[in-house]
Amino acid sequence: VMFFLFSLAFVQGVGSYLIQAGEDGSVTDDERDALLLWFGSVSTCMLTCFRVVTGGDDWGAYYDMLQPTGTINIIIFIFFVMFSEIALLNIVTGVFVENAMKLSQPELATLAFEQRKRDLADAASLRELFHQIDLDQSGKITAREWADIVETNEKLRYRLTVMGLDIK
Known part of the structure; x- marks a missing residue:
C-alpha cells in the first residue's frame, strides 16, 4: 500500500x-x-x-x-x-x-522441574532439621521439644522463614 x-x-x-x-x-x-x-x-x-x-x-x-x-x-x-x-x-x-x-522465557516444563528441585531440597533440609530437633531420637517431635527449640533457636526460625513457613 x-x-x-x-x-x-x-x-x-x-x-x-x-x-x-x-x-x-x-x-x-x-x-x-x-x-x-x-x-x-x-x-x-x-x-x-x-x-x-x-x-x-x-x-x-x-x-x-x-x-x-x-x-x-x-x-x-x-x-x-x-x-x-x-x-x-x-x-x-x-x-x-x-x-x-x-x-528468553523458560518453558513450563523447565519451571516445573526447577520448582520440583527446590521442593526436594527443602524437604531434605527439613528432614535434617527435624532430626536435630528430636532430642530424644524417638523419631517424633513432641510439642515440648518443638516449643523449646523454636523459642531458643533463632537460626531455626530464620531457616523456616526462608523456606516460606510461618511458625507463629
Missing part, C-alpha cells in the same frame, strides 16, 4: 513535469526516456521504489533523475526513503526482539 501511494505521487509529479517541460522544450530525450522508464507507470514506479528501499539500486541515482521535476517530488522521494528505511528497520528489529523475548 505504501509503495502504491508513493508511486501514485511520483507518477503524477513526473507526468506533470513531462507535460510542462514538453511544452517548454526544456527536457532532453534522454531525461524523458529515463523518467518514463523508471517512473512512467504506477507498476514500474512501485518496482523502482522497491529497488530503492531494498538496496537493489542506489537511491541517489533516482534522486538525481527526479531533481529536475521539482522540489515537491524530491521532498516526497526523500521522505519515502527515510520512512521506508525506518519502518523496515523497526519491523526487522521488532521480529528479532519478539523472538529473543520468546526464547
